[in-house]
Amino acid sequence: MKTVQRGFSLLEGLISLFLFLLIVLFSLDCFLCLREHFAKLKESETSNTAVYAALDRMRRDLFDAGLGLAEAMALQVLEGISDEHGALVVLSKAEDLAFGEALFSGQQRILSVDAKKIKKGQLIGILNPYGGEVHSVISADQNSIVIDSPLVSGYLLENTSVVLLRKISLFFDDAKGVIRRKVNASPAQPLLEDVVSFEFEYIRDANLVRLDLALKVDEEKKYETTVFPKNIAMASILREK
Numbered sequence: 001m002k003t004v005q006r007g008f009s010l011l012e013g014l015i016s017l018f019l020f021l022l023i024v025l026f027s028l029d030c031f032l033c034l035r036e037h038f039a040k041l042k043e044s045e046t047s048n049t050a051v052y053a054a055l056d057r058m059r060r061d062l063f064d065a066g067l068g069l070a071e072a073m074a075l076q077v078l079e080g081i082s083d084e085h086g087a088l089v090v091l092s093k094a095e096d097l098a099f100g101e102a103l104f105s106g107q108q109r110i111l112s113v114d115a116k117k118i119k120k121g122q123l124i125g126i127l128n129p130y131g132g133e134v135h136s137v138i139s140a141d142q143n144s145i146v147i148d149s150p151l152v153s154g155y156l157l158e159n160t161s162v163v164l165l166r167k168i169s170l171f172f173d174d175a176k177g178v179i180r181r182k183v184n185a186s187p188a189q190p191l192l193e194d195v196v197s198f199e200f201e202y203i204r205d206a207n208l209v210r211l212d213l214a215l216k217v218d219e220e221k222k223y224e225t226t227v228f229p230k231n232i233a234m235a236s237i238l239r240e241k
Helices: 012-063 070-074 229-241
Strands: 081-084 087-097 109-111 124-130 131-140 144-147 161-173 176-182 189-192 195-203 208-215 218-227
Touching: 012 161, 012 189, 012 208, 012 218, 070 124, 070 229, 081 195, 087 124, 161 195, 176 195, 176 229
Parallel strands: none
Antiparallel strands: 081 087, 087 161, 109 144, 124 131, 124 161, 131 144, 161 176, 176 189, 195 208, 208 218
16 A cells, blocks of 8 residues: 655645744844843943043043142142132142342343243243242243243242143033043043043032033933042142131
């Protein structure tokens, strides 16, 4: 007796093909959803990494505010942190400068063996135990610098120090959505892109700096941090003594 072997009928083949296509389409839809979700997670992670790196850079700048300038801040010759035309400005001491003679009221050219270290646009502080003043350098040659305005007071060689200041400016470029960081007179460099808002507040009484920013990718999510600049706190203690 012969055994009859039957294959799939046309209808069964079409049903199987239809079910297979449904499975493929469902799997493809799941894959696309997963890929979109993964892309959003990756974009969010990348954004978070960039934000935290930028905030860390700003925190380190603020921790350096007033570094080496406690006495000058106590005498109110300068401020370690200030708001300059909408920019958060941080001052610290870069290095001491050697100069070769006493300074006189009205003088604008200052002889210095360290003049070659100084660039146009940098700030110098001329300090003594009683006060001092801050000036911008408008030109420098091998052995002297010229400051932006005449000295208000005279300064003796034995009790005066001349320091090169480091000025960092942090500000929001609203037109391009970029937070920029500028060191001294150098061109401002982008610190964080795709920013929709950047605000800062210096609470002098509490000696706290609050930073607040948001990105275009998620405007409702706010990134905030608060910094306590310890060098400025030390200057406040000296001022009270």
